[in-house]
Amino acid sequence: MLADAGIVLTPAEREAIEVTDFGLGDLEQYGLQIVVYVNTERVCAKELVLFPGQTCPEHRHPPVEGEPGKEETFRVRRGVVHLHLGEEEIVLRPGDQHTIPPDTLHWFQAGDEGAVVSEFSTRSRDETDVFTDPRIRRV
């Protein structure tokens, strides 16, 4: 899917793709595939790959150590993403993007063809993410 989106990875990056099922044991339904390009103290950039219909469950990025929570912009490269912010649903198609303020509950799901999404954000501290489903642990 990354190759179809024209995205070139180095061999080391291909080996290091992160796959998470959020501890729910049902990757096809609930999960993400992630390429982390950079994650410094100030900036993070990733590509996210979602299988057809795959969902990233509802969560928020709380303040950490006196800093505001993570601010992230999702830009869809391929496929369709349904982004949910509380009661609001935003449909993002290739070239569309949306910026999610810190500490805002959100979840998102790919359409029938899956999706490739670029994420531009402040530092990622995944271990501090707060998920609505108490069964989830993000490590």
Next chain:
Amino acid sequence: MLADAGIVLTPAEREAIEVTDFGLGDLEQYGLQIVVYVNTERVCAKELVLFPGQTCPEHRHPPVEGEPGKEETFRVRRGVVHLHLGEEEIVLRPGDQHTIPPDTLHWFQAGDEGAVVSEFSTRSRDETDVFTDPRIRRV
């Protein structure tokens, strides 16, 4: 070149591509074409397009209002980029990237086929950039 790199822009983004010759009046040699995806107080993401052999002249991003200068990561999507940091030259090919610390002098030039580069950074404040060539004004 963006389309060849698989990058989809919205019609509004296509209309808003920034073209700068850095005030030198020789765009083919010295300049950049820029798509700004997002530029908040904390995060910026852009695509840069360079013509064959086109150069972005030497500059640095100084501290502004008590914050460290802009930190930027260049990731090459297509073509080859020669990134110069002082005496050091780093050659970046598709999938390669390099993070430039704040306030570090750098310039870069595309190879013979031009280049498409994703830039992930802290906030862009172009008007504060300090160029080595005193003829340059970045507005």
